[in-house]
Amino acid sequence: MTWRLALMAAAALALAACSKTDPRQLQGWVEADMVFVSPDEAGRIEKLNVEQGDKVAKGELLFVLDDDLQKADEAVRKAAVTNGEQTFERAKQLLQTSAGTQKTYDDAEAALRQARANLAAAETRLERRRVYSPADGSIQQVYFRVGETVPAGRGVVALLPPQNLKIRFFAPQATLPKIKIGQTVAVTCDGCAPGLTAKVNFISLSAEYTPPVIYSLEERAKLVFLIEALPDDPDKFRVGQPVSVTLPE
Secondary structure, eight states: OHHHHHHHHHHHHHHHHHOOSOTTEEEEEEEEOOEEEOOSSOEEEEEEOOOTTOEEOTTOEEEEEOOHHHHHHHHHHHHHHHHHHHHHHHHHHHHHTTSSOHHHHHHHHHHHHHHHHHHHHHHHHHHTTEEEOSSSEEEEEEOOOTTOEEOTTOOSEEEEOGGGEEEEEEEETTTGGGOOTTOEEEEEOTTOOTTEEEEEEEEEEEESSOOOSSOOHHHHTTOEEEEEEEESSGGGOOTTOEEEEEOOO
């Protein structure tokens, strides 16, 4: 990521040096924070409901993993609960007739609570073999297909929620005081609709390009700072797309 920022900073400096027509116009690109949707446990994909480019809603089923082991574990836990309930009832009746002890009753009650907790955990593991979309968005990439085994925590699909799209650009040191958090900037790009805007939500505290420790006036002019802005119409942009950002007067 550092090399990418360095390249973009160098490009920003070069463009700034070549074009003096509008000092308010800065160069940038579109970037996004993907959500990699993955299973909690390893498994084989049995059903895949989405393809690259699909729009999905929050809570929509994305994929299903095989659940034979989880179903077997659930059956074992259900049997343990049934046994625990029977043991508890016997201990309760014996205590009421003074044929049992308080300790036996307490132990049976604790064992039943533990069995029910184990069953709840098993049911949760089984339910999580069905993986749902955590947010509205679009599927950018599918990494595994039906029949393939997925390791635990490995992304099966890359989801892009619209709010995770952002405009990144660099501003020279002299321009930095004119940029404020929450400020609206105009964004243009080749083939894009007119009138697109974004709101500044991040201003870097450190320079992306660092000259020698002793700053001359020429070296200070080379300092650029990373700025991020959230587009008001994220669906109008594509990840990696170069853009021009125009600051307000």
